[in-house]
Amino acid sequence: MVDHHPAAVEVEDLHVSYGATPVLTGVALTVPAGGGVCVTGENGIGKSTLLRCVSSLQQPDSGEIRVFGGAPGATPEFWRAVVTTVEPPTWYPGLTVREHVELVCRANGQDPEQAGIDEALERFGLTGHADAIPPSLSSGQKQRLTLAVALIRPSSLLILDEPEQRLDPDGRKEVAALLADYVAGGGSLLMASHDEEFAAASGAEVTTMESLSA
Template structure:
């Protein structure tokens, strides 16, 4: 059974068409990478899949039902979109401990700190981290907990080449374990390294598979 299905998904914002009859399917174990220039509709598509934006037309099903604000939905879905609002009084470690406390079965915090190259900054406030370190923390908070679906909006942003390679391996391992990933990205090398299904978007429509220049 597909994890994600859209049928003729359409969105209009500000009097313009942002998504135009988008059809998409993502199965268990599949990575779907949506590529296209800025403004083509990638982020809007992810917002519809997460339930943060209600489409104007068509249908969206995630895990067999429309996206929901219920806690049960978010136990199954991990979302990386805009940078989170960090708690100024909590350290990097404490943010990840909060994730582990909230979501049973999360990866051990020490292992997560190592995996995301944050161990040396575990005691720091996220507000003092570099932009790349904050991106790694956001990824850690999204990926360290159990889920069946990851929705990732340009996860490669602000990451150096070495960590992009590591991220590709992490996402591939998540899918190989049965998880499903839908991500928006400009990075064709990342798509290739993940062995993802590539969909090309232009002017709100899925046109054909294939890479797109950033």
């Protein structure tokens, strides 16, 4: 399913309102398989709402969403193919940083010994915190762990809401390079960001939220 469909994400005529307030009005978007799209726009314009709908974490009022040709969230295959950081992660009580990464590897059928956990912790500046529990990390370190966990497991589509948030300048550059590698390796990327330089360095085509609405 995942390898043969031309588009990773197709959104057509999406409408979402909160109460009487329309937020998304006729939004259309395509993320090609093996391509990246970054949606920009002012606070409150609806970027997270769009990403939540594509991630199946929110039901739109109307419109069509297909992820690799299927309904988002409908099958276990969707969750094998898609990683989303739109919803903030929940940390398991008493599990260390390293154990969280190991857990994700095991759940995805990877051998933790072969998955490159040490390298991932090193890459995200978490080596010295491997035996800490996530609640004791700084907000930037938590964001690094979230991204390390998102990137260590195999996937076909990353849906990331402002992944640059709380990262220092070097961290932004490193994460942008990792995302560019992900896309160059055939992965698809849909993200929202306020940092166009970061988005461009991530290999994503930058588009404004305004341009997506009818």
